[in-house]
Amino acid sequence: MSPEKMVTMANQIATFFASQPGDDQALRTAAHINDFWDPRMRRHLLDHLAAGGEGLKPLVREAQPHIAAPAATA
Amino acid sequence: MKDFILPPKDWDMGTPLPGSDTPVTLKIDGFDITVPSGTSVMRAAMEAGIRIPKLCATDSVQAFGSCRLCLVEIEGRRGTPASCTTPVAQGMEVRTQSDKLHKLRRGVMELYISDHPLDCLTCSANGDCELQDMAGMVGLRDMRYTPGDNHYAPTMAGGLTQSDLRARTPDAATNARYIPKDDSNPYFTYDPAKCIVCSRCVRACEEVQGTFALTIESRGFDSRVSFGAKSDDALHSDCVSCGACVQACPTATLQEKSVAEMGTPDRAVLTTCAYCGVGCSFKAELNGDKLVRMTPYRHGKANRGHSCVKGRFAYGYAEHPDRILNPMIRDTIDDPWREVSWDEAMDFTAKRLTRIRDEYGRKSMGVITSSRCTNEETYLVQKLTRAVFGNNNTDTCARVCHSPTGYGLGQTFGTSAGTQDFDSVEETDIAIVIGANPTDGHPVFASRLRKRLRQGAKLIVIDPRRIDLLSTPHMGEKWHLPLRPGTNVAVVSALAHVIVTEGLADEAFIRTRCDWDEYQSYADFIRDERHSPEATELLTGVPSATLRDAARAFARGGNGAIYYGLGVTEHSQGSTTVMGIANLAMLTGNIGRRGVGVNPLRGQNNVQGSCDMGSFPHELPGYRHVKNPEVRAIFEAAWGVEIDPEPGLRIPNMLDAAVEGTFKALYCQGEDILQSDPDTKHVAAGLAAMDCVIVHDLFLNETANYAHVFLPGSTFLEKDGTFTNAERRINRVREVMKPKNGYADWEVTQRLANALGAGWHYTHPAQIMEEIAATTPGFANVTYDLLEERGSVQWPCNDAAPEGTPLMHVDGFVRGKGRFIVTEYLATDERTGPRFPLLLTTGRILSQYNVGAQTRRTANNVWHAQDELEIHPHDAENRGIREGDWIRLASRSGETTLRATITDRVSPGVVYTTFHHPDTQANVVTTDFSDWATNCPEYKVTAVQVAPSNGPSDWQEDYAAQAAQSRRIIPAAE
Incomplete structure (x- = not known):
């Protein structure tokens, strides 16, 4: 997956949860990604975040600690 | 298992059952x-x-x-x-x-x-x-009248049979009253000579179908059935070829051509149509194993004896010479196909898959289940990847159609399905139809809705196009909200804004049935002025006064039902719109009784079933997430394997991973992703990057151009199983004839699994259903015996609801309290601009179905031989485009060419086409934007430019050449 596409997808999810009431938007963003993204997609996202997370919305960055890191071997 | 025996009293009762119970x-x-x-x-x-x-x-x-x-x-x-x-x-x-x-x-x-x-x-x-x-x-034994004026004899010579007349007096004066047979329709003839003017056909066209194509012309002895104007024949009239008139005709006047050719059928097998999600019950009428005709079953609970041109007549693809009946393999996609035995095909495939697994790991393979195949077949395909491949890389075409329905309704109501049965529409007082075109996509449901509209029910259509439902003859009050593509959330929120701010919400319902705190926060959100019809008018294009009227009518109008289609889901905010629709239903208390509800109209016959059967990569059968150990334990016990707790790849993710080199093998059953999925070039690149693409289908479809293994499939006429329609109704599919390719699809999947060492030994789909029932609570009491006894049953069907569940959420929502979810409108990233100033939206037409693999191989092509681009007269004139011109349709993704048709059915700025024909490839133009929650592609909004053209695009020419090259077959040596 191209980095731009991944960034778009993550930002779309964050944008929805950012619009939701409550104070757990980051948790819900991470939960959605954990529920629907295959480990290799999450790995790409975490790598991208580790490299500075260019283009990602703040809520995706806030969600980072809650995104489940996939096991080293798929 | 024996065939279903029709009830001995399958009588025509003469008049309909009245509504009363006194x-x-x-x-x-x-x-x-x-x-x-x-x-x-x-x-x-x-x-x-x-x-x-x-x-x-x-x-x-x-x-x-x-x-x-x-x-x-x-x-x-x-x-x-x-x-x-x-x-x-x-x-x-x-x-x-x-x-x-x-x-x-x-x-x-x-x-x-x-x-x-x-x-x-x-x-x-x-x-x-x-x-x-x-x-x-009545014991008629004589006919005492002297031959005279009549309508049946071609000449005035008198006599009682037409052949007799022709032989005896070939040159006699012609009979002015005689009208020759009209055989313009490909499927039935109209022979006025045999007509007794009983008006059954005219009344069926009006009352059952709702098209009003037929009439009785003139009066007295001159009365004749007519397809409208004198110059109209059956084909060129308003007739939609649904077959209701043929079904109603008591003589040979309106009759199937197949019966004229093959003789009257001798036996009948009850089965379920394999086209759209209405799931009509049909009698397959045969002589031996030759199918003579398909007739709608009067006791079918979805269709109540009605049909459309596809289910009734377009079954000829099953016998089409293009059908592939032998397995085929090839080392690379540049080689010609080689016909081989089943054993060799399985051996080749198993070796390749094993090599890929060893080299790239168990997550490098996956499956796509088919929404055209049975529940049992779908269940086996997802089981193949979960239990044999060892991952959760399974997806289905619902990804590209109703995945947002699953997510949205799951979040709000707690279940991923429509709330009603189709009979419910008989008590609807006002219907909202949003992003759906039922007269083309779900014709039998459209006829049932039209019947209700003629009785005075009101209609609100939210669609960029003026769909045919809006021109229903004799309908009640109607509103058309012609929104700009991509603004569904804004329109749905504006409707809710009016309902909440004008005090029209059903607070009693909300207090008892929904989470009140969540409602409060939703109400605060929706009251904001930015959601008002006046504020949203600029971006949606919907006049605020019309929207306000429609909102008031829906809130005050009695039983309100919402029906929606892919015009809702196939957007960046598809899931958000589904939630908005659920909000509207809860706001107005329109859940939990007949006549109301939220009803997704499913595209394919078994979309509901394929979703139920665990086709999604994050869910095991019954919509239970793979992360839950207690759910995995059920299947681990049943299958004797460990199940991966991680979600797998969805179709677009599979293609991305393929391009990236981590996804290498795909088993694709009964789906043509190359034609049906968005951004064709990206799909082609993904497929080309794989080492083992296994296509299991009836025909060498477009995806097969990139396949290494082709496994021939069986049609719905050739196997046992079940389909689940949009009402959650589980209907039997019965083996009408033996599979021409030798094996039903479930048997092929089983062979593939066993070639990989699975050790499955199902001998009948009923055993697969037993396994589904044993593992999936909503299906706990479903058995083939129950289906034999009851005809069909709607899930959930278990100890709590032994006879199934026609209406859901009657006393409470499945999840407990209904949830109001805040739905903020967000413009899609796909924007128009100077280079691409128009918005393209796509859809279906009545006579063709989806990628057209089936219907293009029938006489249905007489109605729609090519895809056309609908364009508004203003936009056409600006560009110098005339009716029927070749035009170039270009977007940021790609370009294609097709013919234009000029119509004000679309608004200025909006163009529309269908995707039934591979030579057009409308999906070359669509983009890879998708729904935020589910990755359902945004088919319904693409910024495009349209210009005159003089021939096919380079892509079309290259594509045609590659397809021809790829379809070469070397037959097996005898």
């Missing part, structure tokens, strides 16, 4: 019979097992009282009233036979026959003719 008891020929008030005397007699002769009455339409054959005598009443138009009364005493009645009926029959050819032995309805049956029943 009992009335009367005597018919001395026998007591109790029926609901409003029942006709004719129907009451039939209920008592006494058949009254009839010609113009049939139970699909209201009584008409024209043929006078059904006369009866009623104690204390004068004369001989027609039993079809006389309602029963308490204590009534009816005589159906007497000397007087006998004489009268014979006289009526004699008059009918005096204007009817007597070539019964060579007539195509011989053996299936009610006129013939009635002549026998």
Whole structure:
């Protein structure tokens, strides 16, 4: 997956949860990604975040600690 | 398992069942019979097992009282009233036979026959003719009238058979009243010479189908059935070829051409249509294993005896010469195909898959289940990846159509399905149809909705196009909200804004049934001025006054039902719109009883079923997330394997991973992703990057151009199983004939699994259903025996609901309290601009189905031989485009060419096309933007430019060349 596409997808999810009431938007963003993204997609996202997370919305960055890191071997 | 035996009383009851349940008891020929008030005397007699002769009455339409054959005598009443138009009364005493009645009926029959050819032995309805049956029943033995003016004889020479006339007096003067047969429709003929003008066809067209294509022209002896204007034949009239008139016709006047060619069928097998998500029940009528015709089953609970042109007539693809009947393999996609034995194909595939697994790991393979295959087949395909490949890389075409429905309704109501049965529409007072075009996409449901609209129900259509439902004859009040593509959330929120700010919300319902705190926060959100119709008008294009009227009408209008289609889901905010729709239903208290509800119209026959069966990569059967250990434990125990707790790849993710090099093998059953999925070039690149693409299909479809293994599939006529329609109705599919390719699809999947060492040993799909029932709570009580007994059943079907569940959320939502979810409108990233100033949206047409693999291989092409681009006259004029011109359609993703048709059905700025034909490839143009929650592609919004063109695009030419190259076959040596 191209980095731009991944960034778009993550930002779309964050944008929805950012619009939701409550104070757990980051948790819900991470939960959605954990529920629907295959480990290799999450790995790409975490790598991208580790490299500075260019283009990602703040809520995706806030969600980072809650995104489940996939096991080293798929 | 034996075939389903049709009920011995599969009688035409003459008149419809009345709605009342007040009992009335009367005597018919001395026998007591109790029926609901409003029942006709004719129907009451039939209920008592006494058949009254009839010609113009049939139970699909209201009584008409024209043929006078059904006369009866009623104690204390004068004369001989027609039993079809006389309602029963308490204590009534009816005589159906007497000397007087006998004489009268014979006289009526004699008059009918005096204007009817007597070539019964060579007539195509011989053996299936009610006129013939009635002549026998009333004992007609003579015809005393001197031959004279008539409608049946081509010449004026007199005589009783047409062949006789032609032989004896070929040169006699022509009969001005004689009208030759109209065989313009590919599937049925209209032979006016055999017509008795009973009007059953005209009434069926009006009452059952709702098209009003037929009429009776002139009066008295000159009365004739007509397809509208004098110049219209059946094909060029308003007729939509649904077959209702053919079904209603008591003679050979309107009859299937297949019966004329093959003879009357001798046996019937009940089964379920394999086209759209309505899931109509049909009788497959055969001679031996030759299918003569498909007729709608009168007791089918989804269709109630109706059909459309696809299910009724477009089954010829099953016998089409393009069908591939032998397995084929090749080392690379540049090689020609090699026909091989099943054993060799399985061996080749297993070796390749094993090599890929060893080299790239178990997550490098996946499956796509088919929404056209049965529940049992779908279940096995997802089991293949979960239990044999060892991952959760399974997805289905619902990804690209109704995945947002699953997510949105799951979040709000707690279940991923429509809330009603189709019968529910009979009590709807106001319907919202949003992003759906039922007259084309779900025609039998459209007819049922139109019937209700003619009774006065109101209609709100939210769609960029002026769909045909809006021009329903004799309909009640209607509103069309012609929104700009991509602004669904804004329109739905504006409707909610009006309802909340004008105090029209059903607070009593919300307090008892929904989470009140969440409602409060939702209400605060939606009250904001930015959601008002006036504020959103600029971006949605919907006049605020119309929107306000529509919102008020829906909130105050009694039973409100919402029906929606892919115009809702296939957007960046598809899931958000589904939640908005659920909000609207809860706001107005329109959940949990007949006539209301939220009803996704499913695209394919088994989309609901394929989702139920665990086709999604994050969910095991029954919509339970793979992360839950207790759910995995159920399947681990049943399958004897460990199940991966991580979600797998969705279709677009599979293609991304393929391009990236981590996804190498795909088993694709009954789906053509290259044609149906967005951004064709990206799909092609993904497929080309894989080492083992296994296509399991009827035809060498577009995806097969990139395949290494082709496994021939079986049609719905060739296997046992079940389909689940949009009402959650599980319907039996029955083996009407043996698979031409040798194996039903579930057997092929089993062979593939066993080639990889799975050790499966199912011998009948009923055993697969047993496994589904044992592992999935909503299906716990579903068995083939139950389906034999009840015909069909709607899930959930378990100890809590042993007879199934026609209406959901009656006393409470599945998840407990209904949830209001905040739905903020967000413009899609796909924007128009100077280079791409128009918005393209896509859809279906009545005569074709999806990628057209089936319907393009039938005579349905006479209605739609190519995809066309609908464009508004202003946009066309600006660009110098005239009707029928070749045009170039370009987006940021790609370009194609097709013909233009100019219509104000689309708004200025919006263009529309279908995706039924691979040579057009509308999906070359669509983008890879997708729904935020589910990755459902945004098919419905693409910024495009349109310009005159003089031929196919480079892509189209390259594609055609590659396809031709890829489809070469070397037959197996004998």
